[in-house]
Amino acid sequence: MTSYQTDVAVIGAGTAGLAAERHARQAGASTLLIDPAFAGTTCASVGCMPSKLLIAAADAAQTIREGAQFGLGAKPDVDGAAVMQRVRRLRDDFVAGVRSSIAKLPDGVAVTARARFDGPGRLLLETGDTVEARAIVIATGSSSLVPEAFSAVSDLVLTNESLFELEDLPHSIGVIGGGPVGLELAQALSRLGVDVTLFEGSDRIGGLPKAQSDSLYGALTREFPIHLNTEAEAAPDPDGVRLTWPGNSAVFERLLLAAGRPPNFQGLDLDRAGIELDENGAPVFDRETMQCSDSAVFIAGDANADRPVLHEASDEGTIAGRNAAAWPDVSRAVRKVPLTVTFTRPEAAVIGTLPENPDDCHTGVVDFGDQGRARAMGQAHGLCHVHATGSDGKLSGAALCAPGAEHLAHLLAWAMQCGLTATEVLDLPFYHPTLAEGLQTALRDICSQTGQAGPWQRDDDPLPGDLRGASWAGCTAF
Template identity: 40%
Template sequence: MPVHDIDVAIIGAGTAGLSARSEVAKRTDNYRVFDPGPLGTTCARVGCMPSKAFVQSAYDFHRRFHFDQLGIIGAGGLSARGGAILAEARLLRDRFVAGVLKDMEPWRKTHLVPHAPRFTPEGTLSAGQREFRAGATIIATGTRPLVPSDWRAACGDRILTTDDFFELEDLPRRIAIVGLGPIGLELGQALGRLGVEVTGFDLSRNLGGVSDPALLDRVIEAMRSEFRIVFSAAKPVRGPGGVSMKWEGGETMVDYVLVAIGRQPNLGDLGLEQIGLELCKNGRPELDETRLKVPGHEIYLAGDVTGLRPLLHEAADEGRIAGYNAVRGEDAQFRRRTQMRITFTDPQIAEIGESWRDLASREAEIAVGAASFQAQGRALLARTAAGAIRVYAEKSTAKLLGVAMFAPAAEHMAHLFAYALEQRATLPELLRTPFYHPTYEEALRTALRGALAESVVKAQPLEEIRCEDAPVEAGLACD
């Protein structure tokens, strides 16, 4: 078969692949994007968007418990229709997927190869009935849910992942969630609030990826008030009434088992061994996250498949980096943006910059400031009084290093801290900014001031008095 020479091959039309294509197209029209479908990005189809639609319904339904306090009568008559909630999540999902497909229209017919490619021993890519020789290749094939084979054999069609959860016609009466990272925690709380009997399992106590012990205790306490959590390994046994989940000291029967223990890279079917590309123990090649080029090959990785920063905005950045380097034949080094991770529980979990896990080995050098939202003015008014914030700074310079939050509206406050970290801000500089009353952000001032008190750097007297709380505020200490 004839071989078609192209400048760049992009394998995968998800967020990273589409971002890479945009960068490549600035320099050449001689490229191809390979993807057998379904198209529409993981985020839009089965990830961020349908899950947040589902979580929003659960959050709004849960608000009914505050209605009497707010003078809104009749909450006892409200009910949640699981099938309708799932249908609405799919409707919004389809809208976002349609938006992605519409953006692909200008180049889809001419540059998309709707087949899964595979490397040949000659280094070309075989796709369908065609063969391509690329000057550089970008692999942006994403990941898929990890499900142990013995679990799938034991549970059969009672196993769920986020790839098929939103296709349910109705909510189950009982469900087990295995893995309480961000995804498991979000769906566990949401399902519990919609009336599903939820049992969550995790071998680690780091719910939602939280590493700060002081914050983690609050997260565990709050989540345990919403659904049962078991910190133990469980074994599924299929029975006539569903699946029996057995662990040391307990057993429960469920209708479905939602597995959220992680994801694995989609690299196994590419034929990488044909071109001598070796994979590490994690199933991925060695990679520098600031360049994304595989040493010794004209191959770049981008997006979730790298295993570096599995978040949409990071995948978009990595696609741009890989596209820039691949189309130019360069190995340019990029500075990555401040890391920011958000879990959409209630309260929300957010980590910005360096986490406590990153800083624990330097504990003596780190100034920590804290504040609670349990008696914070705006939180009390909004009936969202729960959670806390922890601020980390360098004692010797008062430079902000990172922030961890379990707080209402954390998604918005997280961005403020991300901006501050990008600007290399210090605690005194942040405390010079205004804090409006009454807002959640007033708690940030308390935490910043607490971290400054532990640092060597001190604010000037006239600046220090401006940092004090207004007399009407009280109870912000992290209890």
């Protein structure tokens, strides 16, 4: 039995844990990185990357399918087995890259085991070994939730952690959960020829504000049914899984659960860590330091359920690792503007801070259903709200459902990070004809509400209609 002594022990070798260990070590601390498998990050193995590989295949099929509107005639011939083979092959390449970086860790840093707290600064490993650490970082990630109500059909249940292991695409699938994961996978599978029906227990999808949720709902339901405010019950059926909901039922070959990803706290014995826990048994922490209460325990990534996306996990791991190495001299970090993207088509995004009361801010609107470039692309659908605070129109938040929203969201996030006003953004270059050009409409809305103006707006030089996002009539900027 071994007794390890270290400055910083990190539990979990995902994105947050790898960042925490690296930055603690770079700060001069001795480190241990403890993980039961070192299988690669959630993003590379079962999250961001394999889902985008599936979406890429779906996009290719949809491009062929929609060719008729451009005068092209063809139909996609989807080889499900080949699609899934490519997903796994490239997924494995991404995972291999992560494992390669883990293999380069200094000798003695990586410890393969499960860990649990045995008191402040002390861990017990399943091997019987112990760890004494001056500071500890919890970076255990999260896992797909499989409610007990679906236990009777568990052999036919898929999650994002098992879907990509399918040898072929199913003929039909019921999807439980209308969050980003459920929506992305449901649309991708539908576009690849799977008969999909999605059930969401609330009146919104994608975690979006009502306006953007309604806009995305309108686009997606052209492709597959979505039942809002609906709880479906599952039961075994000779042909698969029978889902029953008010007034209806249907049989599906498989069931995809996308009902959330709670933090992995099971078996950690957090009650022995000497930290404050909330009513759900999760650590109370400071999002600018990642510190749990005033202890030498820090928490980062999906484990804290605050901003469960990869770039935030990396940032939080960095903050946690540096502060764990420096403890008790903890420093507060300036966090980046929040940014989340859902990779449906059209995409959806939320940036910055959305107002609780619309009367507390200025709001500009863009309707991408009548935006020039979107119409040319055959993707004219979506709605964008941009919010600003103060009399100067400083941008504070935005919600989008729009083609190319992943790129538009970055532009808005950068502008917010730089503290720009609507007028200052309008003074930046906008190329014509682009999707980004449509943002000018919302920015001008804000300027009109705040009384701001600039060289882009003169009473004697009205803008062509297209530059307001409407049509190409009268435009000579080619």
